[in-house]
Amino acid sequence: DTGVSQDPRHKITKRGQNVTFRCDPISEHNRLYWYRQTLGQGPEFLTYFQNEAQLEKSRLLSDRFSAERPKGSFSTLEIQRTEQGDSAMYLCASSSAGSGTHHSGANVLTFGAGSRLTVL
């Protein structure tokens, strides 16, 4: 397993268009997360899945945003009617519930390289 994969790495779109990002987590990880990172800031939590269930959505996730993880494996994040304020890096991460992946038992998130969105 090569880690968390995200596609596309870069997307340039015009305002009003729809975009979709895909995330393939580490195969044995049942938890999946989406974060958004704007320039000069740290990542901000968007949403969290355990298996196929979406258990939390941040208030940052407006009605134009929808995330799915239909079979508990890969996930998609769709943004409808994009706005210039949606321009950001969208990071996906995964982790393993229960004992975690760190020797301390901490829930350590493994991140992908991100999908950078530019809305013109």
Add this chain to the structure above:
Amino acid sequence: AQKITQTQPGMFVQEKEAVTLDCTYDTSDQSYGLFWYKQPSSGEMIFLIYQGSYDEQNATEGRYSLNFQKARKSANLVISASQLGDSAMYFCAMSRPINDYKLSFGAGTTVTVRA
């Protein structure tokens, strides 16, 4: 609300020297976890080190150590023997409670290692 503060926007360090990155956090909870991640220009967030609020000893992972001062609510990262490949953004993050699935990140510190 929990808050992570990283006051150093950018730092320069000479190769082979040590550098300390500051992180303070604000929570009234007793149970929390503190993380440091590195983000090189490629964009991927790389986990470096973790400290649980109940851990009495400072965490160490190779050249990384975490100076945890609970009373001061600080969790500074020390990178020893800096290498050119250490040039990156470094983020401090907190989970609350200790094994929560959600992380809150600081704004980050840019480290540039000079040869």
